[in-house]
Amino acid sequence: MSTPFIRVQQAEMVFTSRKGRFHALRDIDLDIAKGEFVTLIGHSGCGKSTLLNLVAGLLRPTGGGLLCDGREIAGPGPERAVVFQNHSLLPWLTCLDNVLLAVESVFGGREPRPRLMARAEEALRLVGMNHALFKRPHEISGGMKQRVGIARALAMEPKVLLMDEPFGALDALTRAYLQDELIRIVAATHSTVVMVTHDVDEAVLLSDRIVMMTNGPAATIGEVLAVDLPRPRDRVALAEDAGYVHARKAVIDFLYTRHRHADAQAA
Numbered sequence: 001m002s003t004p005f006i007r008v009q010q011a012e013m014v015f016t017s018r019k020g021r022f023h024a025l026r027d028i029d030l031d032i033a034k035g036e037f038v039t040l041i042g043h044s045g046c047g048k049s050t051l052l053n054l055v056a057g058l059l060r061p062t063g064g065g066l067l068c069d070g071r072e073i074a075g076p077g078p079e080r081a082v083v084f085q086n087h088s089l090l091p092w093l094t095c096l097d098n099v100l101l102a103v104e105s106v107f108g109g110r111e112p113r114p115r116l117m118a119r120a121e122e123a124l125r126l127v128g129m130n131h132a133l134f135k136r137p138h139e140i141s142g143g144m145k146q147r148v149g150i151a152r153a154l155a156m157e158p159k160v161l162l163m164d165e166p167f168g169a170l171d172a173l174t175r176a177y178l179q180d181e182l183i184r185i186v187a188a189t190h191s192t193v194v195m196v197t198h199d200v201d202e203a204v205l206l207s208d209r210i211v212m213m214t215n216g217p218a219a220t221i222g223e224v225l226a227v228d229l230p231r232p233r234d235r236v237a238l239a240e241d242a243g244y245v246h247a248r249k250a251v252i253d254f255l256y257t258r259h260r261h262a263d264a265q266a267a
């Protein structure tokens with residue numbers, strides 16, 4: 001790999017709450033190259049969001065360290081934009097104003113208002129939402145809200161796009177549509193992406209590498225699978241592709257044979 005863009009070195013996360021200590025993650029070592037698409041997959045509660053939040057700077061590790069572009073990740077920053085499962089748009093603002101707010105937070109001090117507006121409109125166009133600039137979140141569908149959330153993140157021109165199950169709450173068809181959109185957008189923007197998912201097909205379709213996590217407590221990276229399928233990827237053609245089937249089987253085998261969840265074992 002060329003010089004890693006994101007480095008996670010021996011990261012550990014122990015949560016301390018009123019209920020006591022919980023050792024969530026241990027010995028996490030992960031290097032991510034610029035322009036790479038990496039997904040984190042593992043059973044519920046294994047610590048995928050925790051790891052993503054460490055990269056986002058929303059959490060600080062209790063051991064080890066994280067770097068982005070050679071600098072320690074000491075908190076959230078505009079170079080690492082996060083897209084959550086529930087869009088988190090402000091309900092009283094239009095789609096355009098929701099995106100504009102993010103644009104202003106990054107470029108507000110140095111660019112005139114028409115330029116900021118153009119940035120917001122361009123991001124919404126990129127996700128195919130330029131028809132709904134002046135609609136409020138309650139006036140658009142769940143999939144559209146998620147697209148606006150992605151536009152808001154992209155408009156900040158982040159070095160890294162961090163996505164926590166961005167399509168988890170959507171129906172299968174909308175999810176497939178947005179996965180294809182994301183493939184197109186990432187190809188155009190050359191973004192570095194780290195994405196949490198539960199969905200094996202989504203992981204194989206989108207990823208350059210799939211990071212498979214063991215079950216908690218004290219979860220860690222069990223295996224990393226390189227997905228060497230050529231791009232652009234087409235979901236219909238891939239369905240019968242031997243490389244796709246092989247990668248899919250490797251992830252399923254990890255999750256359901258070698259690292260079966262305790263709840264599933266008890267069932």
Ligand SMILES: Nc1ncnc2c1ncn2[C@@H]1O[C@H](COP(=O)(O)OP(=O)(O)OP(=O)(O)O)[C@@H](O)[C@H]1O
Nearest residue numbers: 015017022024043044045046047048049050051216
């Ligand atoms: N603030 C916190 N305080 C205490 N424990 C926490 C905290 N945040 C997360 N945890 C625990 O850490 C573990 C990992 O949580 P995390 O949300 O990262 O898992 P996940 O793999 O993203 O789960 P899911 O797939 O269900 O979203 C869980 O056992 C969770 O209960």
